[in-house]
Amino acid sequence: MNQNFNLYSQYYDLLYQDKDYGAEADYLHQLINRYRPKSTSILELGSGTGKHANLLAEKNYNILGLERSAEMVEIANRTKTKNVDFKIADITEFQTNQSFDVAVSLFHVISYLTDNQSLINTFKNVHRHLNENGLFIFDVWHSSAVNFQVPEKRTKTLQNEVIQVTRHANPIIDTEQNIVEVNYTIKVKDLEDGTTFHIEESHPMRHFSKPEIELLAYATGFEVIHKEEFLTKAIPSAETWGVCYILKKLS
Numbered sequence: 680m681n682q683n684f685n686l687y688s689q690y691y692d693l694l695y696q697d698k699d700y701g702a703e704a705d706y707l708h709q710l711i712n713r714y715r716p717k718s719t720s721i722l723e724l725g726s727g728t729g730k731h732a733n734l735l736a737e738k739n740y741n742i743l744g745l746e747r748s749a750e751m752v753e754i755a756n757r758t759k760t761k762n763v764d765f766k767i768a769d770i771t772e773f774q775t776n777q778s779f780d781v782a783v784s785l786f787h788v789i790s791y792l793t794d795n796q797s798l799i800n801t802f803k804n805v806h807r808h809l810n811e812n813g814l815f816i817f818d819v820w821h822s823s824a825v826n827f828q829v830p831e832k833r834t835k836t837l838q839n840e841v842i843q844v845t846r847h848a849n850p851i852i853d854t855e856q857n858i859v860e861v862n863y864t865i866k867v868k869d870l871e872d873g874t875t876f877h878i879e880e881s882h883p884m885r886h887f888s889k890p891e892i893e894l895l896a897y898a899t900g901f902e903v904i905h906k907e908e909f910l911t912k913a914i915p916s917a918e919t920w921g922v923c924y925i926l927k928k929l930s
């Protein structure tokens with residue numbers, strides 16, 4: 680299995696320092712209040728460096744974050760707050776004896792599941808770990824945006840007091856499998872002595888259409904109760920890269 684994020688994890692928070700995790704946690708809190716008020720427990724799939732989990736815990740949820748990359752979990756554990764726990768686990772096959780009111784999977788984690796069996800295993804697993812009428816909230820790459828806008832090569836540079844990180848992303852599109860393989864080259868420069876090195880990682884990402892998610896939900900015991908553009912709440916269109924789906928567990 681592809682173990683992306685092992686090396687990349689060290690630079691993850693720097694590369695996404697402009698991402699507004701606070702606004703995203705507020706947005707999730709609103710969705711939970713609207714669709715399953717009085718929820719108190721959250722299972723987070725692909726919890727990364729733990730930012731959403733810590734912010735949601737401040738809103739009085741108990742959270743368990745599951746994350747495949749041991750390096751990401753190590754970073755998450757450094758900032759862990761009250762009512763939050765992180766475990767190294769693969770979301771396609773995790774098991775815990777806890778059950779939760781809500782499961783969340785944020786910043787395209789589900790798009791990292793590129794084959795049907797992994798998706799079915801994950802959704803069934805989430806279903807098993809949810810309480811009655813539990814919600815499964817996640818955002819994924821949206822097929823119509825990927826097909827109409829087509830991902831391009833991109834470069835992003837960010838720095839802190841110690842290092843400068845430049846990330847080149849070179850996407851290779853597999854139109855038959857609905858997968859975009861994003862090949863990252865990450866150049867790291869030590870700002871004190873000027874030395875550089877680089878790492879490479881491949882991140883295959885699957886994009887999904889609305890009927891595909893509806894079918895997946897139906898096959899695994901869920902109903903799609905709402906979908907919208909992640910954060911803006913706009914109706915999904917060919918302009919929408921990230922669609923947020925809200926699924927309800929059927930008993």
Ligand SMILES: C[S@@+](CC[C@H](N)C(=O)[O-])C[C@H]1O[C@@H](n2cnc3c(N)ncnc32)[C@H](O)[C@@H]1O
Nearest residue numbers: 684725726727746747748769770785786788791
């Ligand atoms: C783009 S990051 C998002 C991290 C975090 N949710 C955030 O918003 O910052 C995707 C994360 O999903 C994790 N991931 C991908 N596939 C996984 C799997 N099968 N099991 C557990 N974690 C997985 C990666 O290791 C990575 O941390």
